[in-house]
Amino acid sequence: MKKRVILPLVAALAVTATVGTAFGDGHANADPAIKARQAQMSLVAYNMGILGAMAKGETEFSTETATAAAESLAKVAKLDRSILWTDGTVQGEVPGTRAKAEIWTDAAGFEKAAVGLETAADGLVVAAGQDLDALRAAMQAAGASCGTCHKAYRGPKN
Amino acid sequence: MIRVLLRLALFTAAVAGLAFWAVTRPATLPADTALPAGDPVNGALVFAAAGCASCHAEPGSGSPDAPVLSGGRAFKTDFGTFYAPNISPDPDAGIGSWTEVDFARALTKGVSPDGQHYYPAFPYTAYAFMTPQDTGDLLAYMRTLPASPTVSQPHDLGFPFSIRRGLGVWKVLNQSADYHLQGELSEQEVRGRYIAEGLAHCSECHTERDALGGLNRSRWMAGAPSPTGKGRIPNITPGVLGWSEADLTAYFTSGLTPEYDSAGGDMAVVIENLAKLPEADRAALAAYMLRIETVR
Numbered sequence: 067m068k069k070r071v072i073l074p075l076v077a078a079l080a081v082t083a084t085v086g087t088a089f090g091d092g093h094a095n096a097d098p099a100i101k102a103r104q105a106q107m108s109l110v111a112y113n114m115g116i117l118g119a120m121a122k123g124e125t126e127f128s129t130e131t132a133t134a135a136a137e138s139l140a141k142v143a144k145l146d147r148s149i150l151w152t153d154g155t156v157q158g159e160v161p162g163t164r165a166k167a168e169i170w171t172d173a174a175g176f177e178k179a180a181v182g183l184e185t186a187a188d189g190l191v192v193a194a195g196q197d198l199d200a201l202r203a204a205m206q207a208a209g210a211s212c213g214t215c216h217k218a219y220r221g222p223k224n
Numbered sequence: 225m226i227r228v229l230l231r232l233a234l235f236t237a238a239v240a241g242l243a244f245w246a247v248t249r250p251a252t253l254p255a256d257t258a259l260p261a262g263d264p265v266n267g268a269l270v271f272a273a274a275g276c277a278s279c280h281a282e283p284g285s286g287s288p289d290a291p292v293l294s295g296g297r298a299f300k301t302d303f304g305t306f307y308a309p310n311i312s313p314d315p316d317a318g319i320g321s322w323t324e325v326d327f328a329r330a331l332t333k334g335v336s337p338d339g340q341h342y343y344p345a346f347p348y349t350a351y352a353f354m355t356p357q358d359t360g361d362l363l364a365y366m367r368t369l370p371a372s373p374t375v376s377q378p379h380d381l382g383f384p385f386s387i388r389r390g391l392g393v394w395k396v397l398n399q400s401a402d403y404h405l406q407g408e409l410s411e412q413e414v415r416g417r418y419i420a421e422g423l424a425h426c427s428e429c430h431t432e433r434d435a436l437g438g439l440n441r442s443r444w445m446a447g448a449p450s451p452t453g454k455g456r457i458p459n460i461t462p463g464v465l466g467w468s469e470a471d472l473t474a475y476f477t478s479g480l481t482p483e484y485d486s487a488g489g490d491m492a493v494v495i496e497n498l499a500k501l502p503e504a505d506r507a508a509l510a511a512y513m514l515r516i517e518t519v520r
Contacts, residue, residue, distance in 0.1 A: 111484035118484060122470035206499065209478020212486035213495065220488070223455060 096162030132194035248392025262364025294372035304381035341391035353422030398438035416512025446519035463518030472510035
């Protein structure tokens with residue numbers, strides 16, 4: 067009897083659920099295009115880190131440093147995608163990548179998300195020439211563009 | 225002798241039955257519960273913090289500013305499948321004909337207008353902390369959203385999970401009367417606690433559950449198995465996570481981790497919502513996160 071009563075409840079709980087994902091790591095013997103685009107993401111993260119430290123107040127805001135980081139980021143964001151996202155370098159088919167098949171099956175959507183990063187990076191260049199408040203707002207937009215693309219086109223960690 | 229025993233058994237069963245009935249009786253609110261006049265502008269923030277659209281909006285429908293709350297999202301569990309209902313202002317398919325008391329009772333007591341318990345897939349154990357002002361504002365905002373005539377799908381549950389009355393027992397065991405984080409708190413930490421434990425129901429994902437499906441409060445925010453079976457929802461207690469207040473605020477704002485990766489999975493959606501709140505609220509959430517106990 068007791069079990070009967072309690073079980074329905076248990077049912078419900080299980081529901082407040084979530085999907086956990088994390089990030090994927092590079093792979094020593096991965097395809098060169100996979101290594102190259104992961105290096106691109108590392109450079110994006112490196113430059114975002116310099117800007118982020120200023121946005122968080124961990125380092126002093128400096129127009130020169132911020133502009134240097136934002137301009138590097140903007141260049142890295144514009145690397146030619148046709149030679150980075152080569153056919154077949156998809157999660158599940160080759161090792162060391164979390165690139166989802168949607169990158170190729172929904173090429174227009176992926177292109178739009180990638181242009182979103184270019185736009186966000188250009189926004190960071192403008193903000194870097196202004197002030198800390200502008201930089202912080204631009205960081206929020208840049209973070210959102212990372213999230214938008216990862217959500218749709220990056221697969222789960224394992 | 226046997227007759228006496230039989231009588232005794234019957235009597236005991238009757239008492240147990242009565243106790244079950246009493247314990248499982250759906251709670252009511254006083255009939256004159258009045259919600260303060262609602263402010264839809266604040267209501268939009270409550271709606272974002274509470275993540276209502278994550279479950280009730282039809283993906284891709286409406287605009288980000290005016291989601292269509294037609295429901296339909298399925299939650300698969302070992303016990304069957306739950307479907308989020310239509311909570312748009314449609315008077316027939318949605319909740320357009322509900323009174324303010326109906327709404328407050330559903331949200332903070334987990335009881336429907338006709339007196340049935342809701343399944344805790346609807347996180348009302350957290351919303352129970354919602355202030356009357358925020359509840360009124362939330363409803364005022366939801367009344368501005370588009371109505372949808374889509375009829376709610378019934379849940380697909382086997383017996384005995386389909387018996388709502390049994391949920392009364394679960395509620396008695398699992399509805400906490402007070403916040404988890406206690407002690408001397410600053411005004412900012414109190415605000416953060418309200419957002420984390422009440423509106424945003426962070427613990428629903430980040431705290432593991434005990435055998436009866438209640439939150440294991442001794443492991444508050446210390447992570448949980450992912451309901452999909454793959455991976456884990458991370459431990460976010462301060463000593464384990466090791467992020468500064470600025471790291472946390474930045475993560476809740478941009479979704480960027482201290483390594484400048486971006487939040488993934490369901491957390492990305494939580495952050496889209498948190499990003500709509502005033503910065504002071506995200507800072508308050510960060511302050512709360514640093515006050516909870518480290519659990520390894």
